[in-house]
Amino acid sequence: MGMTIAEKILAKKAGKDIVKPGEFIIANVDLAMSHENADMVLKNFVKLGLEKVWDPEKIVIIFDHRIPAETIKTATTHKRLREFVKKQGIKHFHDIGYGICHQVLAEEYDKPGMLVVGTDSHTTTHGALGAFATGIGATDMAMVWATGKIWLRVPETIKIVAKGKWPRGVYSKDFIIYTIGRLGVDGANYKAVEFHGPAIEELSISSRLVITNMSMEMGAKAAIIPPDNKTLEYVRKNIGTDFEPVYPDNDAEYEAVYEIDVSGLEPMVAAPHSPGNAKTVKEVEGTKIHQAFIGTCTNGRLEDLKVAAEILEDRKIHPDVRLIVGPASLRVLKEALKLGLIDTFLDAGAVIIPPGCGPCLGKHQGVLAPGEVCISTANRNFKGRMGSPEAFIYLASPATVAASAIEGKITDPRKYL
Amino acid sequence: MEKIIRGRVWKFGDNIDTDFIFPGQFMHITDPEETKYYCFKTTYPEFLEKAKPGDIIVAGKNWGCGSSREQAAACLKYFGIGAIVAESVARIYFRNAINLGLPILIAPGVTKIVEQGDELEINLETGEIKNLRTGQTIKAQPLPPFMMEILKAGGLIPYLKKKIESGEIKIGE
Numbered sequence: 001m002g003m004t005i006a007e008k009i010l011a012k013k014a015g016k017d018i019v020k021p022g023e024f025i026i027a028n029v030d031l032a033m034s035h036e037n038a039d040m041v042l043k044n045f046v047k048l049g050l051e052k053v054w055d056p057e058k059i060v061i062i063f064d065h066r067i068p069a070e071t072i073k074t075a076t077t078h079k080r081l082r083e084f085v086k087k088q089g090i091k092h093f094h095d096i097g098y099g100i101c102h103q104v105l106a107e108e109y110d111k112p113g114m115l116v117v118g119t120d121s122h123t124t125t126h127g128a129l130g131a132f133a134t135g136i137g138a139t140d141m142a143m144v145w146a147t148g149k150i151w152l153r154v155p156e157t158i159k160i161v162a163k164g165k166w167p168r169g170v171y172s173k174d175f176i177i178y179t180i181g182r183l184g185v186d187g188a189n190y191k192a193v194e195f196h197g198p199a200i201e202e203l204s205i206s207s208r209l210v211i212t213n214m215s216m217e218m219g220a221k222a223a224i225i226p227p228d229n230k231t232l233e234y235v236r237k238n239i240g241t242d243f244e245p246v247y248p249d250n251d252a253e254y255e256a257v258y259e260i261d262v263s264g265l266e267p268m269v270a271a272p273h274s275p276g277n278a279k280t281v282k283e284v285e286g287t288k289i290h291q292a293f294i295g296t297c298t299n300g301r302l303e304d305l306k307v308a309a310e311i312l313e314d315r316k317i318h319p320d321v322r323l324i325v326g327p328a329s330l331r332v333l334k335e336a337l338k339l340g341l342i343d344t345f346l347d348a349g350a351v352i353i354p355p356g357c358g359p360c361l362g363k364h365q366g367v368l369a370p371g372e373v374c375i376s377t378a379n380r381n382f383k384g385r386m387g388s389p390e391a392f393i394y395l396a397s398p399a400t401v402a403a404s405a406i407e408g409k410i411t412d413p414r415k416y417l
Numbered sequence: 418m419e420k421i422i423r424g425r426v427w428k429f430g431d432n433i434d435t436d437f438i439f440p441g442q443f444m445h446i447t448d449p450e451e452t453k454y455y456c457f458k459t460t461y462p463e464f465l466e467k468a469k470p471g472d473i474i475v476a477g478k479n480w481g482c483g484s485s486r487e488q489a490a491a492c493l494k495y496f497g498i499g500a501i502v503a504e505s506v507a508r509i510y511f512r513n514a515i516n517l518g519l520p521i522l523i524a525p526g527v528t529k530i531v532e533q534g535d536e537l538e539i540n541l542e543t544g545e546i547k548n549l550r551t552g553q554t555i556k557a558q559p560l561p562p563f564m565m566e567i568l569k570a571g572g573l574i575p576y577l578k579k580k581i582e583s584g585e586i587k588i589g590e
């Protein structure tokens with residue numbers, strides 16, 4: 001019996017010819033990413049009493065969640081980690097303002113066939129470039145820092161095949177919200193998901209990253225898109241040429257196969273308080289909003305800012321709305337500046353925040369008050385996620401968020417396209 | 418680690434996420450001991466007022482979904498929660514709990530035989546869960562031996578430390 005991409009990568013990293021779902025393996029990690037929570041990893045690592053990390057070349061640390069430091073505690077964390085990074089000779093360290101961890105990895109580190117682990121649940125993102133990438137905890141990461149190894153259960157794989165023609169105003173964000181709504185927020189718990197089909201192949205790398213990023217919201221352990229020519233070209237140009245792409249065998253065994261025809265999709269939102277609460281924009285159209293946020297590791301890339309800027313060009317946001325724009329990385333910010341997108345946002349009345357997670361996790365830079373409604377391009381709308389547990393968060397595509405910011409209420413973007 | 422765990426139940430529904438268990442606004446708290454003051458802090462304040470060390474959490478499907486923040490498991494461990502029993506558990510939460518040495522069991526059907534405030538007795542080795550009020554029992558899925566070993570050692574770090582010291586896991590190769 002053949003293997004899926006997840007099984008093939010894990011077998012290789014465990015030094016085995018074959019692995020089967022349900023099997024526990026100890027695998028060798030290629031890339032180990034942490035953000036500020038490296039501090040929790042460090043606390044565990046110290047307890048092991050080791051002098052040196054396993055391989056300073058394979059560890060990446062990126063400050064993005066709470067930047068610039070918003071409390072003395074965070075400032076102290078940053079300081080402690082900067083010292084640690086120096087002492088250990090960890091070269092792949094990116095200080096504040098460089099970008100959101102997942103965006104930086106997709107710009108500079110990901111390669112097909114890699115085993116990537118990150119102390120962040122949305123590490124699934126990197127499967128868009130053909131890696132097996134999964135989120136782990138801080139204690140897990142301490143083991144990786146010490147030994148380069150991790151224990152994993154080989155997951156079953158679900159296959160999702162997307163067909164049809166993308167309708168105007170419908171983006172990969174709408175597709176993944178629809179998919180999470182259909183499979184449920186635990187629909188892929190403990191499973192790997194492979195995304196196939198002509199509708200996926202048609203998407204840019206940026207749009208694909210949205211899908212693998214948000215697959216976490218149905219519990220996926222990994223979400224993988226088989227690397228095609230677009231992937232290979234992108235990786236060769238931006239990251240490197242020393243990799244071996246992994247493809248599923250023809251007789252690979254999938255736990256379930258779903259077909260989705262994108263031709264019938266409409267602009268979607270995930271309504272409060274669950275990413276699985278999928279509704280069409282039409283169903284919630286007219287809901288009054290107070291804040292709109294374009295950014296995050298889900299939809300803060302250049303492609304997203306372009307779509308939003310086209311809608312906001314020569315327009316003003318509604319006087320009762322704050323619009324926050326957070327480019328996902330320094331690279332995105334610089335390109336957006338060059339293209340004049342930042343001017344467009346500022347002229348429309350937006351606030352620009354530095355590359356980082358910003359208000360996504362409710363710590364700073366746009367915390368919500370009780371009773372407020374936010375429409376956001378992020379991936380999570382749990383109760384309390386962006387501040388007050390009595391606030392309401394709708395997740396949507398950058399186009400929908402931009403159109404809604406103009407009208408002060410949730411708006412179908414198609415009339416602006 | 419005790420083989421038999423006895424405690425009073427705090428019952429939760431389906432899809433309780435990590436933001437609910439450990440709200441994001443406290444994410445700057447990275448000292449595991451200190452996290453215990455923030456369990457459900459803004460989302461369910463009654464817990465911190467009334468729960469006691471040794472209590473047990475019983476939850477529905479997909480307990481601990483959402484972010485990978487280890488604080489969501491650490492806060493309950495350091496608060497002194499005896500065990501978590503759920504219909505199902507989100508993947509990273511499950512890892513984190515085991516790695517921290519916090520017993521976590523998956524027992525489909527458990528929410529049907531347990532109510533808020535019941536007393537439970539859990540046998541970690543056999544996976545048997547008994548409701549001391551009603552006498553009903555249910556069996557949890559057995560944990561693979563190496564996970565039991567991690568739990569018994571008190572978590573992944575002490576487990577690993579032992580293995581490194583004994584030379585079973587070699588460092589720097």
Ligand code: SF4
Nearest residue numbers: 100296297357360361
């Ligand atoms: S942008 Fe939001 S979802 Fe993405 S890594 Fe940052 S906090 Fe997490």
